[in-house]
Amino acid sequence: MDVLCKILSIPATLLAKVPGIGPIVKVCCTSVGQKILMALTGLSLCGFLVAHLAGNLNLFAGEEAFNGYAEKLHSLGPLLAMAETGLFGMFVLHIGLAVSTTAMSRRARTNQYEEKNSKQQGFILPNGGASNLMLVTGLIIFAYLVLHIIDMKLNLRGFESGDNKFQLVRNVLRNPMNGVFYVVAILALGVHLTHGVTSACQTLGISHPRWNKLIRILGVLFAWKIAIGFISLVVWAYATI
Numbered sequence: 001m002d003v004l005c006k007i008l009s010i011p012a013t014l015l016a017k018v019p020g021i022g023p024i025v026k027v028c029c030t031s032v033g034q035k036i037l038m039a040l041t042g043l044s045l046c047g048f049l050v051a052h053l054a055g056n057l058n059l060f061a062g063e064e065a066f067n068g069y070a071e072k073l074h075s076l077g078p079l080l081a082m083a084e085t086g087l088f089g090m091f092v093l094h095i096g097l098a099v100s101t102t103a104m105s106r107r108a109r110t111n112q113y114e115e116k117n118s119k120q121q122g123f124i125l126p127n128g129g130a131s132n133l134m135l136v137t138g139l140i141i142f143a144y145l146v147l148h149i150i151d152m153k154l155n156l157r158g159f160e161s162g163d164n165k166f167q168l169v170r171n172v173l174r175n176p177m178n179g180v181f182y183v184v185a186i187l188a189l190g191v192h193l194t195h196g197v198t199s200a201c202q203t204l205g206i207s208h209p210r211w212n213k214l215i216r217i218l219g220v221l222f223a224w225k226i227a228i229g230f231i232s233l234v235v236w237a238y239a240t241i
């Protein structure tokens with residue numbers, strides 16, 4: 001972890017010397033600055049998830065509708081390439097910041113707590129609580145994303161597709177190993193978002209003793225609506241002939 005942090009801090013050290021953006025980079029190197037950036041990238045990725053789920057729900061409308069949606073998306077050409085680059089940057093930043101803030105707080109923790117308290121009640125686990133859970137679920141989602149892009153975007157494992165995105169998606173999801181891994185990873189995503197959304201709101205100051213319970217309920221509802229939405233697509237793949 002230390003080595004990784006040192007590697008991650010090289011670009012920050014260089015950028016901090018650039019006039020104009022130097023002060024911003026310095027703020028981002030503090031643990032508070034990093035937590036704010038992590039919250040912002042996390043919420044932006046939630047925006048992507050909503051759009052991605054909405055697009056993929058076209059699978060329920062049939063082959064023509066889904067292929068039409070996929071073609072429309074790809075016809076955006078350079079715009080799509082730019083959006084995908086931004087998305088990739090957002091994932092890299094979010095993961096890099098997760099590694100960095102975890103290492104920072106581990107270093108800052110001089111005493112071993114008998115019992116570790118999470119920021120939120122009801123999500124306390126032994127040996128690390130919510131933060132360890134975020135790391136583990138984050139790693140599962142990362143592994144999932146690598147496999148997901150290899151199959152859905154690049155089709156490097158050669159799934160039968162007949163040059164047709166609808167068939168490709170269905171065949172990828174119908175592979176039993178994929179099906180199980182997708183469900184496990186999407187459940188991990190649900191857990192990750194359950195804590196992440198509420199935590200991001202708190203970091204960004206969206207909190208008030210009067211509204212915190214409601215914010216948490218909305219966060220949980222959002223997380224599991226997204227997770228159930230994606231899992232329904234896996235179920236669909238097995239339910240259709």
Ligand code: HEM
Pocket residue numbers: 052056073084087141145148149152153165169173182186189230231233234
């Ligand atoms: C069963 C559920 C899902 C289906 C059917 C699905 C489908 C797809 C498809 C067809 C593509 C390729 C798009 C293209 O060719 O341009 C794709 C790309 C991608 N998916 Fe998913 N996806 C699912 C779940 C997820 C989840 C849960 C995440 C995030 C945790 C995710 C993140 C991505 C990313 C980052 C890309 C690459 C960016 C892009 O091309 O849009 N997907 N997905």
